[in-house]
Amino acid sequence: MASIVSDGPQYLPMGTRSVKIVILGAFGVGKTTLVQTISEIAPLQTEERLTQAGQSVDDLPVAGKTTTTVAMDFGRRTLGDGSIVVYMFGAPGQDRFAQTVRLILEGALGALVMVDTRHIEQSWDSIGLLEEASVPYVIAVNQFSDAPPYSEAILRDALSLPRDRPLVYIDARHIHSVKAALVALVTDILRPMGNFTR
Numbered sequence: 001m002a003s004i005v006s007d008g009p010q011y012l013p014m015g016t017r018s019v020k021i022v023i024l025g026a027f028g029v030g031k032t033t034l035v036q037t038i039s040e041i042a043p044l045q046t047e048e049r050l051t052q053a054g055q056s057v058d059d060l061p062v063a064g065k066t067t068t069t070v071a072m073d074f075g076r077r078t079l080g081d082g083s084i085v086v087y088m089f090g091a092p093g094q095d096r097f098a099q100t101v102r103l104i105l106e107g108a109l110g111a112l113v114m115v116d117t118r119h120i121e122q123s124w125d126s127i128g129l130l131e132e133a134s135v136p137y138v139i140a141v142n143q144f145s146d147a148p149p150y151s152e153a154i155l156r157d158a159l160s161l162p163r164d165r166p167l168v169y170i171d172a173r174h175i176h177s178v179k180a181a182l183v184a185l186v187t188d189i190l191r192p193m194g195n196f197t198r
């Protein structure tokens, strides 16, 4: 059994790798939902109500959506045999928070870019921010029931996705699907540093 370090302010078993990742994507694509679905701790949320007064500065609201993230989400998930702890930072989705997203990306080892196929073009800004920050990413296509079911080839083309970037299909409300996306990202991040067993 792994031992706990007692000298110093450490709370993870020896040998545990902690990985900071960021969940990005356009307004209302499901970032907060994803962190809530997969986090093993009660997630930190910074939701504020969408109001009539905000209509001139907020992007178009998604039907039925009443709140929006104004700073970030935070959650944690242990993977594999307990040797990997993923700290998840959910970014705010609206364009006017781009500078906040740049700050959240500091120190991130990787990112999940959530895509809604009804608004593919809204993902380009997130991908641009990641390329600017040199943070590796995996595309997670969040499958809404009324969204067009494009093939991977079409999506890769629409996103100008480099061949080495993985693309997975998820439902942000389902834990197994979100976990598979996290594993795909962590595998991609840790591959250069050695093997990662799910």
Ligand SMILES: Nc1nc2c(ncn2[C@@H]2O[C@H](COP(=O)(O)OP(=O)(O)OP(=O)(O)O)[C@@H](O)[C@H]2O)c(=O)[nH]1
Pocket: 025, 026, 027, 028, 029, 030, 031, 032, 033, 034, 062, 064, 065, 067, 068, 069, 091, 092, 093, 094, 142, 143, 144, 145, 170, 171, 172, 173
């Ligand atoms: N049908 C369906 N609905 C989803 C899915 N994921 C999220 N939703 C719903 O879509 C809405 C948007 O979810 P949020 O998680 O707040 O989106 P967000 O990306 O965090 O939004 P911002 O922080 O405002 O950018 C919510 O009403 C969710 O219940 C999904 O996979 N399928």
Ligand SMILES: [Mg+2]
Pocket: 031, 032, 033, 068, 069, 090, 091, 092, 093
């Ligand atoms: Mg959110």
